[in-house]
Amino acid sequence: xxxxxxxxxxxxxxxxxxxxxxxxxxxxxxxxxxxxxxxxxxxxxxxxxxxxxxxxxxxxxxxxxxxxxxxxxxxxxxxxxxxxxxxxxxxxxxxxxxxxxxxxxxxxxxxxxxxxxxxxxxxxxxxxxxxxxxxxxxxxxxxxxxxxxxxxxxxxxxxxxxxxxxxxxxxxxxxxxxxxxxxxxxxxxxxxxxxxxxxxxxxxxxxxxxxxxxxxxxxxxxxxxxxxxxxxxxxxxxxxxxxxxxxxxxxxxxxxxxxxxxxxxxxxxxxxxxxxxxxxxxxxxxxxxxxxxxxxxxxxxxxxxxxxxxxxxxxxxxxxxxxxxxxxxxxxxxxxxxxxxxxxxxxxxxxxxxxxxxxxxxxxxxxxxxxxxxxxxxxxxxxxxxxxxxxxxxxxxxxxxxxxxxxxxxxxxxxxxxxxxxxxxxxxxxxxxxxxxxxxxxxxxxxxxxxxxxxxxxxxxxxxxxxxxxxxxxxxxxxxxxxxxxxxxxxxxxxxxxxxxxxxxxxxxxxxxxxxxxxxxxxxxxxxxxxxxxxxxxxxxxxxxxxxxxxxxxxxxxxxxxxxxxxxxxxxxxxxxxxxxxxxxxxxxxxxxxxxxxxxxxxxxxxxxxxxxxxxxxxxxxxxxxxxxxxxxxxxxxxxxxxxxxxxxxxxxxxxxxxxxxxxxxxxxxxxxxxxxxxxxxxxxxxxxxxxxxxxxxxxxxxxxxxxxxxxxxxxxxxxxxxxxxxxxxxxxxxxxxxxxxxxxxxxxxxxxxxxxxxxxxxxxxxxxxxxxxxxxxxxxxx
Numbered sequence: 035x036x037x038x039x040x041x042x043x044x045x046x047x048x049x050x051x052x053x054x055x056x057x058x059x060x061x062x063x064x065x066x067x068x069x070x071x072x073x074x075x076x077x078x079x080x081x082x083x084x085x086x087x088x089x090x091x092x093x094x095x096x097x098x099x100x101x102x103x104x105x106x107x108x109x110x111x112x113x114x115x116x117x118x119x120x121x122x123x124x125x126x127x128x129x130x131x132x133x134x135x136x137x138x139x140x141x142x143x144x145x146x147x148x149x150x151x152x153x154x155x156x157x158x159x160x161x162x163x164x165x166x167x168x169x170x171x172x173x174x175x176x177x178x179x180x181x182x183x184x185x186x187x188x189x190x191x192x193x194x195x196x197x198x199x200x201x202x203x204x205x206x207x208x209x210x211x212x213x214x215x216x217x218x219x220x221x222x223x224x225x226x227x228x229x230x231x232x233x234x235x236x237x238x239x240x241x242x243x244x245x246x247x248x249x250x251x252x253x254x255x256x257x258x259x260x261x262x263x264x265x266x267x268x269x270x271x272x273x274x275x276x277x278x279x280x281x282x283x284x285x286x287x288x289x290x291x292x293x294x295x296x297x298x299x300x301x302x303x304x305x306x307x308x309x310x311x312x313x314x315x316x317x318x319x320x321x322x323x324x325x326x327x328x329x330x331x332x333x334x335x336x337x338x339x340x341x342x343x344x345x346x347x348x349x350x351x352x353x354x355x356x357x358x359x360x361x362x363x364x365x366x367x368x369x370x371x372x373x374x375x376x377x378x379x380x381x382x383x384x385x386x387x388x389x390x391x392x393x394x395x396x397x398x399x400x401x402x403x404x405x406x407x408x409x410x411x412x413x414x415x416x417x418x419x420x421x422x423x424x425x426x427x428x429x430x431x432x433x434x435x436x437x438x439x440x441x442x443x444x445x446x447x448x449x450x451x452x453x454x455x456x457x458x459x460x461x462x463x464x465x466x467x468x469x470x471x472x473x474x475x476x477x478x479x480x481x482x483x484x485x486x487x488x489x490x491x492x493x494x495x496x497x498x499x500x501x502x503x504x505x506x507x508x509x510x511x512x513x514x515x516x517x518x519x520x521x522x523x524x525x526x527x528x529x530x531x532x533x534x535x536x537x538x539x540x541x542x543x544x545x546x547x548x549x550x551x552x553x554x555x556x557x558x559x560x561x562x563x564x565x566x567x568x569x570x571x572x573x574x575x576x577x578x579x580x581x582x583x584x585x586x587x588x589x590x591x592x593x594x595x596x597x598x599x600x601x602x603x604x605x606x607x608x609x610x611x612x613x614x615x616x617x618x619x620x621x622x623x624x625x626x627x628x629x630x631x632x633x634x635x636x637x638x639x640x641x642x643x644x645x646x647x648x649x650x651x652x653x654x655x656x657x658x659x660x661x662x663x664x665x666x667x668x669x670x671x672x673x674x675x676x677x678x679x680x681x682x683x684x685x686x687x688x689x690x691x692x693x694x695x696x697x698x699x700x701x702x703x704x705x706x707x708x709x710x711x712x713x714x715x716x717x718x719x720x721x722x723x724x725x726x727x728x729x730x731x732x733x734x735x736x737x738x739x740x741x742x743x744x745x746x747x748x749x750x751x752x753x754x755x756x757x758x759x760x761x762x763x764x765x766x767x768x769x770x771x772x773x774x775x776x777x778x779x780x781x782x783x784x785x786x787x788x789x790x791x792x793x794x795x796x797x798x799x800x801x802x803x804x805x806x807x808x809x810x811x812x813x814x815x816x817x
Contacts, residue, residue, distance in 0.1 A: 081353040081421050092121050092657045092670040092705070094178065095616070102164075102189055102419055102436060102502070109506075109513055111560025111574040112186045112606045113621050115140075115655050117179040119204075121670065124707050125723045126770045126787030126810065128217065128225060128251055129264065130173050132798055133766040133789070135725045136703045137181055138653035138674030139625075142696070142799060145171040145264075146290050146335055153183060153627060154649035154678025154697050155196035158584060162201045163284070163341055164190065165359035165415055166442060168584070170337040172266040172288045174227045174249035177204045183653070184625055185578035185604040188556045191440065191498050191521055195578045195602030195627045196649070205282065206243035206272040207231045212817040217251075219787075219810025225251035240275045256806050257325040260295040264288070278347040289336035296327040297801035299399065300733070300759060302379035304392040312393075314737060314755040318380035321469050323803045326378065326399045328474035332368045337361060355419045365409040368476070370402045377401040378467075399467040404458060404477060406484060407450040411584075415442035431507055436517075438500040444583050445493045449534070451484035453477060486535045491528040494583040496521055516559035523581060525550045527597065529588035548588050552599060554579040560606075568613040572623070574606040589641075598643050600631040608653075620656030620672075625649075634684030637747040642684070647694070649678035664712045670705040680735070686750040692734045692757060696799055700728030700763070719772040719785075728763045730799045761799060767791040781816040 081103055094116035095106060107114050115137045127134060135141035142151035148169025150157045160167045180200045187198035210232030217225045231245035249266040268286035275281070298317045305312030339361040347353045371377065378401035381393045394400065417440040424433050458465050461482045464473035502517030529546040537543060560574030580600040587597075608623020632645030655672035678694040680686075693699065705723040710716050737756030742748045772785035786809065793807040 081347070081355075081423060092118060092659070092668045092707075094118060095619075102438060102500075103421055103434065108570055108610050108612050108619075109510070109562055111513070111515055111562045111572045112576075113183040113608070113623055113625075113653060113655075115181040115183070115621075117181070119177055121705065122173055122176065124668075124719070124721045124770065125705060125768055126721070126785065126789075126812070127173060128223070128253070128810065129262070130171060132800055132802065133725060133768070135701060135727065135766075136670060136672075136705060136723070138655050138672045138701065139183070139651055139676045140181060140674070141698070141701055141725075141727060145169065145173075146292065146333065150199060151697055152181075152194075152199075153196040153625060153651065154676045154694050155194050155627075155629070155647070156696070157194055157196055157198070159193075160199040160201055161190060162339065163203060163343075164200065164357065164417065165341065166361070166413060166444065167201060167339075168363060168411060170288050170290060170335045170363065171201065172249060172264060174229075174266050175203050175247040175268045175286070176201055178202045184574065184606045184627070185556075185576040185602055186558050186560070186574060186606070188519060188558070188576060188578040189438075189500055189502065189517065191442065191496055191519070192523075192581045192583075192599075193578055194580050194600070195576075195604045195629055203268070203270075203284065203286075204229075204231075204245055204247065206245040206270055208233050208236075208241060208243045210817070213814065215812060215814040217810050217812040219253075220808035221254040221256070223251075223253040223808075223810055225249070225253075234271070240273055242271065242273045244269065244271045255295050256803070257295045257323060259325055259327070259329040259331075260293050262290065262292045264290045280345050282341075282343045282345075284339075284341040284343075286339050287337070289334065291334045292332070293329065294327055294331045294333055295802055296325045296331070298322045298797055298803065299326070299378055299380045300756065301382045302393060302400075303382060303384040306392050306394050309386065309390065309392040311739075312754060314379070314759065316759055317761070317797065317801070318382070319797070321380050321399065322797060324399075324469050326402070326467055326469070326472070327370050328472065328476075330368055330474065330476035331370055332366075334366045335364065337363045351422055351424045353421045353423070355421075356417070358414070358416045360414040361412065363411040365407070365411070367407045369405050369407070377403075395466050397468070399469060400465065402463070402465050402467060403452065403455060404463055404484075405450055405452040405487070406479060407448070409446070409448040411444070411446045413442060413444040416440060431505055432510065433506075434502075434504045436500070436502045438498070438502075440498045440500075441496070442498075443493065443495045445491070446584065447489070447491045448587075449489040450487045451479070452487040453482065453484050457483055486531055488587075489529075489531045489534045490587040491530055492583070492587055493526045494581055494586075495524045496581070498522075511564040513562040514560075515562075516557070518555060518557045520553065520555055521579065522553045523551070523599070525552075525581070525583070525586065525597070527586055527588045529590070546588050546590065548597065550597065554599065554601070562610075565609065568611060570610045570612075572606070572608060572610060575603070577601065577603045598631060600629060600643065602627065602629045604628070617659045617661075618656070619658075620654065622652075622654045624652050632680075632683075634682070635686065637685040637749060639685075639748055644682065644684055645680065646682035647678065648681045649676060649694075651676040651678075664710065665715075666709045666711065668705075668707040668709075671703060673700075673702040675700055683735070685740075685748055686735075686738050688738055688750050688753055688757070689735050693731050695734045695736070696730055696732055698728035698730040698763070698799060700726070702726040717774045719770075719774065721770045721772075723768045725766045726763065727766070727799055730761050731757065731759065732761060732799075732801055733757060733759055761797055761801070764794065764796040764798065764804070765792070766798075766804065779817060783812075783814040783816075785812045785814075786810070787812070 130145045134143040139153045183197040185195035187193040212230045215227045228248045234242040247268045252263040254261045266288040270284040272282045300314045301318045343357040345355045381395045383396035384393045422435045461477040498521040500519040504515035506513045527548045532543045556577045558576035562572045604627040627649040629647040631643040634645035652675045658669040660667040683689045703725045707721045709719045733756040737754040738750035739752045768789040770787040774783040790807045
């Protein structure tokens with residue numbers, strides 16, 4: 035082997051964050067606060083950016099995601115949910131993970147990989163301020179999370195028809211503030227967040243402000259050896275040349291270093307050579323919580339990103355925004371499970387009719403295999419939006435016409451080295467692991483042979499144009515919006531494994547590549563109209579496309595059509611209600627989504643984009659705010675029903691009409707916060723959060739058994755048991771209590787947050803055991 039599997043993993047050093055935070059805080063606090071109105075964030079509202087004014091409790095009224103311009107959520111012809119930083123802080127989230135499921139048809143949030151379940155589909159990409167973001171999410175510098183549901187998200191280019199998440203980060207303010215929060219808790223939890231923002235210069239030629247966020251967080255988990263360390267350092271500077279012109283420059287570094295928790299494996303019956311095929315009847319609950327990964331399973335993801343945004347209002351009609359982005363993401367890891375899929379298994383004793391053991395290794399975890407990966411992802415992009423906001427018919431028709439051009443480039447290299455099974459056994463690695471006496475030996479690549487398994491170098495470029503027009507008539511009582519987007523995509527998929535391995539004897543020696551150019555038109559049209567005061571109806575139709583740039587690669591002996599783009603379309607419809615002086619807001623609606631061009635195997639055994647997935651459902655999302663002289667109450671609650679299934683999976687007929695893997699049909703949530711403003715409870719805040727996740731099937735599309743018919747065609751008509759394995763429904767709970775007081779100009783707060791209040795011992799949708807009851811304590815000081 036000529037290539038070296040030696041990804042560099044960082045030592046968990048965090049002193050740089052503390053130093054940066056201390057320096058920034060000192061810089062900010064050392065300044066004299068300017069007198070007069072100069073410290074107020076009073077500017078004319080941008081046509082493109084939702085202003086930083088506080089939202090009404092948990093119910094945001096504005097959003098920019100979906101239309102690309104700032105718009106009232108009530109007036110949009112599709113469903114958008116907004117989760118504010120206030121909500122995230124009130125519930126005491128230190129990391130956004132599985133139990134961060136406070137929206138309908140939404141869950142499975144993975145801050146590391148970026149995966150999210152939306153409307154029956156796993157969505158692996160997000161946006162950060164309108165640009166591509168692939169995981170490595172840190173909640174410390176988040177201002178709000180905007181969830182656009184349905185294929186209308188295609189206004190940003192490629193996306194799955196389920197929708198997109200846009201993470202909006204904090205922006206500089208002209209009013210000087212500073213915050214330092216520390217937290218300790220169960221499982222050796224420790225962390226701090228620091229933030230400073232304020233003016234840099236106040237001059238007749240313009241106003242310059244800045245913001246710096248720093249965060250460090252680490253915790254162990256219930257499973258031995260499992261832990262997480264995350265860090266963030268971000269900064270932004272904004273210069274407002276005038277009320278009509280601004281320039282914002284942002285930079286961010288964040289990373290996550292984790293020794294992973296092991297999911298619950300499947301039970302295997304049989305499979306011993308000559309004694310029949312294996313079956314997989316259930317999850318191995320008897321080893322739930324056992325970390326078969328051990329101390330050497332390691333994942334490190336880091337990301338550096340830079341953004342620049344220029345906005346200018348030419349006059350009362352025309353506004354311009356130009357933005358650019360660059361990012362680099364590293365994904366390194368050591369894995370005991372590189373065979374992927376459903377491996378490994380827990381072998382359970384199974385005797386045949388003659389009393390002979392049919393399972394190879396009863397009582398053992400089997401099929402572990404070591405591997406090392408070192409991946410890089412990088413990209414850059416640019417966007418330009420020109421908006422005309424004007425009135426016609428003597429002011430009776432309000433119009434917004436948006437023209438957008440954009441470009442993005444994404445590159446992925448994904449080298450991985452694996453040890454052959456025979457070499458792993460010879461090294462002493464525990465391919466068969468005894469839970470009672472585990473052998474966690476890890477074969478070092480300096481001493482043992484790892485073979486290069488893959489090395490792809492793939493680039494995707496997308497050139498896009500978008501035109502959208504919206505007209506509001508009768509004083510906004512009827513709104514119609516439509517648009518069309520054109521995208522031209524270039525993919526260069528290079529297989530470099532054989533060249534990197536310097537193996538000229540290999541039949542595939544040399545760089546092999548596919549170059550694919552394709553274009554897509556994605557239209558959308560929707561209406562939004564008054565039903566009665568405070569109640570608006572909406573309906574929307576949109577199409578989408580998806581490039582699969584994270585997974586597409588050159589595959590020998592496969593047709594290039596196997597990497598063609600997915601397409602999709604969807605319908606959204608329902609009502610949006612905003613009554614009682616904006617105190618009660620909710621959206622109740624339905625959706626209908628079709629994904630086409632999903633990868634599937636045909637009856638000749640070839641992988642092609644011939645599959646189809648259908649998803650439909652109902653959603654209800656609501657917020658309520660009660661404010662009186664004694665206390666303030668905020669509620670966020672909702673319910674989602676999703677019916678997603680394959681309607682075409684090539685030759686796999688057994689998978690048809692089964693629920694999608696890992697997707698619950700039902701989810702619900704409730705969050706309640708009470709803040710006391712008078713009386714002996716003045717200064718106290720109590721919060722309760724509950725989510726419900728319905729039953730799901732982790733492997734509903736795995737384990738098919740092929741049958742060859744007399745005509746030579748192969749079909750999957752049955753399965754080995756995987757598809758019937760079910761995870762039951764469960765509740766996730768968390769609560770916090772806080773007390774806030776002020777001494778001079780400083781505001782202090784102490785809080786306690788508890789998760790898994792009922793100390794449930796359940797397996798979650800992702801096959802992880804729910805963490806036991808845990809408690810954390812926090813202290814925050816603000817200027």
